[in-house]
Amino acid sequence: MAIRRLLRGDLSDAAVESVVEAVAERYGLPADRVTFLEADNWLSTPLVIDDEVFVKVITDRHTLVHALLTAGRNLGAFSSGTEGFFGHFDSPVEMAEHELAATRRIRELGLDAPEPIEAFEVDGLGVLVLEYLPEFRTLDVLDAAAVRDHAPGLFGALSTMHADGLVHGDLRAENVLVADGDLYFIDATNVRGDGLDDAQAYDVACALGALAPEIGAQATVTAALTAYSPAELLDARAFLDFVNIRPDHSFDAAAVKGEIEKVAT
Structure with a gap:
């Protein structure tokens, strides 16, 4: 301690x-x-x-x-x-x-x-x-139904960032706040510009890893497909094992990979 x-x-x-x-x-x-x-x-x-x-x-x-x-x-x-x-x-x-x-x-x-x-x-x-947002909850304390409702919006927001060349770099449930029904993003970290494509794929992998424990692999990948193509999810797949060893993520990486492979074939 x-x-x-x-x-x-x-x-x-x-x-x-x-x-x-x-x-x-x-x-x-x-x-x-x-x-x-x-x-x-x-x-x-x-x-x-x-x-x-x-x-x-x-x-x-x-x-x-x-x-x-x-x-x-x-x-x-x-x-x-x-x-x-x-x-x-x-x-x-x-x-x-x-x-x-x-x-x-x-x-x-x-x-x-x-x-x-x-x-x-x-x-x-x-x-x-x-x-200061006086009344908010982090994404991981919502019930599964609420997380499922917010999942497409999360991937849509991430896609908007990526289209503008912005990478969050530390996307996890604790860094997505819900206040008055809206998603608020906090704690973006420092990502070098020369690794933008890989960093974006890593962002998507982090989002998959944050949502899968809450709503399951299939629903998570389905939500991701509202903003990303199967090819982009395959790019994110390469980072899932890395994301899963982080202490702030814990999910069934094999199940998420399986769902991605289904939609990519």
Whole structure:
């Protein structure tokens, strides 16, 4: 547990106070209530100020963990027969600025994401400020019927991103929020432009892996076909084993592969 706390870069009280003061001053908030969110997040410390803004605080250790995860993911990409396509960040503020820019691009495409407000630095910490969605559920806590209803929309949104050259890079159920019946996408990661095609296939594989445990392989592949061709699903098939060894995915990869092979033949 000590190692896990170390890697997650727990913030000191003084660091939290500095960040909260900076955010409160910038946006005229009283900062009467600061709530730390219960999240198994290795890449930031998330908190909410006055139920008005959502703030991610990124430390040097979070940047280090991201670099380690990036190296592991690139090795996994190699194992799938392609070059690694994940990129790393040089500093906490660069991580914050990237997510701000990615969130803006998602919204510019007409898709839903929390409104991006600002990214800046406080005492070497990266600070990302986003709209706070007070009432949302992550995709993995919905019942199967609701997930099935949202599945075509998820693949459609992903296809819209890909058509514009945007790759999410970390698509999993916890990074798709449902609020007022709409899908909101968060936590897009850094993908190098020279690996765009492979990264898009990886995105599709992650979406297949996120939905299959909730609605089954057949329904998942059927939903994917509303936005992607059988040939594109075959490209994603190459990454399914890699996705399945990630600790945040667990699904029957063989069943998904079988369904893809049925529609591709």
